[in-house]
Amino acid sequence: MHGILNKLGLNGVSETFEREKITPDIVSKLSAHEMEMLGISNRNDMMRLRIECNKHGCFQPSKDASLCGAPKFNIPKIVLENLVENGFKIIDIARLLAVSERTVYRRMMRYGLTKQSFSTLTDDNRDGHVTEVIKEFPFCGENMIMQLLRQKGINIQRYRLRESIQILNPKGISERKRGRLHSRVYEDAGPNHLWHIQTINSSAGDLLLLEE
Structure with a gap:
């Protein structure tokens, strides 16, 4: 090597x-x-x-x-x-x-991948479009921003989008990382003594998980 x-x-x-x-x-x-x-x-x-x-x-x-x-x-x-x-x-x-x-x-x-053509944007133009999306949807993550750009007819590589977000919205990245869910450990007296209710709000609808 x-x-x-x-x-x-x-x-x-x-x-x-x-x-x-x-x-x-x-x-x-x-x-x-x-x-x-x-x-x-x-x-x-x-x-x-x-x-x-x-x-x-x-x-x-x-x-x-x-x-x-x-x-x-x-x-x-x-x-x-x-x-x-x-x-x-x-x-x-x-x-x-x-x-x-x-x-x-x-x-x-x-x-769901295809050999598709990508928009030929300069870094400045790319950052301009990403800035508009972030201003309108400040809490959006990488995947959502990509979908919103595609709705506008803009299709850029994921690595270019990631570079832009890291430059324009580093605070948002750190906040989303802090907000991630972490596994919890409980101690209970026995089966069915404690139930953990977890809700996930996604674009596909609300998902309710009941964990014993």
């Missing part, structure tokens, strides 16, 4: 890759966020690294047991979405993930 990073001029992150035990076959299965955590934030560097690591061979992803049919390859949505957004062709995605093109198409269909 050190030789590959050195060849691409990324030797500055060699220590991190070595510490995290990142091998060439793992690189193609990392999301953009995971790459950033390893110290590679440039999209072109991510693409060059994936392509170079693919030359050294890669292993198929693990399979998840299924209640019906054969076990299915475990390909996270965020990894596949990142490869699609970065312009990789289906045949190249299949090679990077060491699966067939049909498997890639099936996962894209399951996750």
